[in-house]
Amino acid sequence: MDHALHISPDAPPPPSRWRQRRLALAVIGLFLALQTIAGLKLLAPSKRLPQLAPLRLAPNPTLWPFLAYDMYSDHWKEGRAISRPSVVGLDATGARHTLTPESVGLSFREFRDQWLNPLRGGATAKALPLARRWSERGGVALMELRCEDVPAIVVRDGVADGERIIGPRYPLTESSGEAGQ
Amino acid sequence: MSRLSQFVERRFFAAAPVRDLAILRLLVVGTLLFVMLFPYALFTFPVWGRLDLLAALPDSQWEPVPIVRLLLLPFCDGFRPPLAAMEWVLRASICAGAFALAGLFTRTTLLLFALGNLLISGYGYSYHEHHHIEALTVLALLALAAAPSGDALALDAWLARRRGSPPAAASELARWPLELMQWLFALCYLSAAVCKLGASGWQWLNGYTLQGYLLQEGVFWGTSSSVWLARHHGLCVVLSWGALLVELLFPLVLWQRRLALLFVPAAAAIHLGIWVTMRAPFWLYLPLYAVFVPWSRLFNAAPEIARAQSGFRRTGPRLQEGGE
Numbered sequence: 022m023d024h025a026l027h028i029s030p031d032a033p034p035p036p037s038r039w040r041q042r043r044l045a046l047a048v049i050g051l052f053l054a055l056q057t058i059a060g061l062k063l064l065a066p067s068k069r070l071p072q073l074a075p076l077r078l079a080p081n082p083t084l085w086p087f088l089a090y091d092m093y094s095d096h097w098k099e100g101r102a103i104s105r106p107s108v109v110g111l112d113a114t115g116a117r118h119t120l121t122p123e124s125v126g127l128s129f130r131e132f133r134d135q136w137l138n139p140l141r142g143g144a145t146a147k148a149l150p151l152a153r154r155w156s157e158r159g160g161v162a163l164m165e166l167r168c169e170d171v172p173a174i175v176v177r178d179g180v181a182d183g184e185r186i187i188g189p190r191y192p193l194t195e196s197s198g199e200a201g202q
Numbered sequence: 203m204s205r206l207s208q209f210v211e212r213r214f215f216a217a218a219p220v221r222d223l224a225i226l227r228l229l230v231v232g233t234l235l236f237v238m239l240f241p242y243a244l245f246t247f248p249v250w251g252r253l254d255l256l257a258a259l260p261d262s263q264w265e266p267v268p269i270v271r272l273l274l275l276p277f278c279d280g281f282r283p284p285l286a287a288m289e290w291v292l293r294a295s296i297c298a299g300a301f302a303l304a305g306l307f308t309r310t311t312l313l314l315f316a317l318g319n320l321l322i323s324g325y326g327y328s329y330h331e332h333h334h335i336e337a338l339t340v341l342a343l344l345a346l347a348a349a350p351s352g353d354a355l356a357l358d359a360w361l362a363r364r365r366g367s368p369p370a371a372a373s374e375l376a377r378w379p380l381e382l383m384q385w386l387f388a389l390c391y392l393s394a395a396v397c398k399l400g401a402s403g404w405q406w407l408n409g410y411t412l413q414g415y416l417l418q419e420g421v422f423w424g425t426s427s428s429v430w431l432a433r434h435h436g437l438c439v440v441l442s443w444g445a446l447l448v449e450l451l452f453p454l455v456l457w458q459r460r461l462a463l464l465f466v467p468a469a470a471a472i473h474l475g476i477w478v479t480m481r482a483p484f485w486l487y488l489p490l491y492a493v494f495v496p497w498s499r500l501f502n503a504a505p506e507i508a509r510a511q512s513g514f515r516r517t518g519p520r521l522q523e524g525g526e
Contacts, residue, residue: 045378060393082327085267086337090394096402097414129424175413179433
């Protein structure tokens with residue numbers, strides 16, 4: 022029988038293979054031990070147990086690439102809300118127009134990262150260019166942009182709308198845009 | 203011999219075809235090479251594509267994970283490699299990966315490929331943010347580097363045959379990386395279940411939890427599918443139970459191999475669902491599931507099945523004739 026086909030646990034492998042087997046055993050033992058420690062948080066007890074704080078030696082990602090797979094592990098209760106921000110424009114008649122990524126010719130991420138979030142943070146210079154983008158794509162002229170948040174509330178029937186929260190307002194005049202630019 | 207060593211011997215060092223190991227090498231290295239060369243094809247924030255952004259962060263945010271600190275210790279403790287150095291590591295890793303894929307100097311190039319990715323991914327996670335997507339792949343590469351992964355489907359094997367010393371078709375060292383990855387998969391899924399139950403108890407299954415995460419990610423990524431799903435509380439309860447049961451019971455595949463037919467597609471479906479609704483890209487797990495597939499047995503069975511089918515085609519009409 023070819024020595025490579027050794028299967029009997031009683032017949033030892035040839036000496037040339039011992040080193041490789043020892044290496045393999047070391048890798049197996051180390052990997053399984055570290056993944057068990059990291060995965061079951063044996064050295065990272067919850068912060069809610071302050072009496073075990075001294076044992077909190079290896080929270081994620083200390084042992085990386087050995088990790089606890091603890092993403093999305095907290096629970097939600099009925100009634101919890103999450104922020105759902107948007108940009109709304111008001112035209113001369115006072116009518117409301119929600120500016121979506123598609124309506125201003127942007128991808129969702131571009132819109133969120135380069136326009137929505139800065140406007141929520143008070144970036145005045147972003148208001149006029151965004152309103153112009155919207156108008157150029159068939160929208161009417163806007164007199165004001167404002168950030169709004171209608172939180173989504175998790176309920177048994179699905180999702181309910183929370184109370185509208187009005188954020189920063191940006192009256193649109195030529196000077197407001199140029200000042201920021 | 204103790205029971206433990208008999209168990210280890212039987213599970214990890216029983217003779218196995220080297221071709222199974224080589225198939226894992228081709229799948230894992232090939233997929234990782236692809237995402238290193240085209241980082242944004244499958245990922246939104248791939249570490250391989252944003253080294254420049256990470257390097258631009260202030261030194262105050264640099265807190266190397268211990269393995270990165272260890273790898274960089276020869277330079278000095280806490281050393282933060284400059285962008286140019288990390289880009290060279292990336293290029294060198296891609297070269298090593300190409301050699302490992304072809305199976306040339308397989309062990310050395312696999313080790314270099316593994317260490318390069320350990321450093322690159324670890325570097326990405328040394329700025330107070332970490333993810334889980336590459337961890338198992340890096341561990342698989344390290345295990346493959348310590349095994350005869352180039353004894354089949356590799357230039358090394360071809361060159362050895364030309365020299366008149368072909369590698370054996372089976373080896374007692376060809377099984378342990380596959381077995382080890384199965385155990386690591388089981389531990390990871392168990393970790394996911396234990397973390398959920400530990401942090402939330404059975405309340406994690408209340409349906410609102412999944413609704414909430416779906417909404418949160420749906421609003422963040424702009425995915426309509428997750429917002430749609432979040433509106434269906436009952437469905438979220440059922441999916442929560444399904445996900446937790448798969449994670450909790452996945453380790454059963456270690457004792458009852460046939461359960462892999464149930465749990466591996468179920469786990470893959472969970473990851474696919476998470477990608478569609480929450481944009482969490484666990485694509486690198488897909489080639490790793492190859493450790494649950496008995497490739498050689500499938501390849502060996504294929505001709506027998508074909509023979510049986512052709513035999514049926516030959517004998518079928520005769521039987522009918524006989525019946526008439």
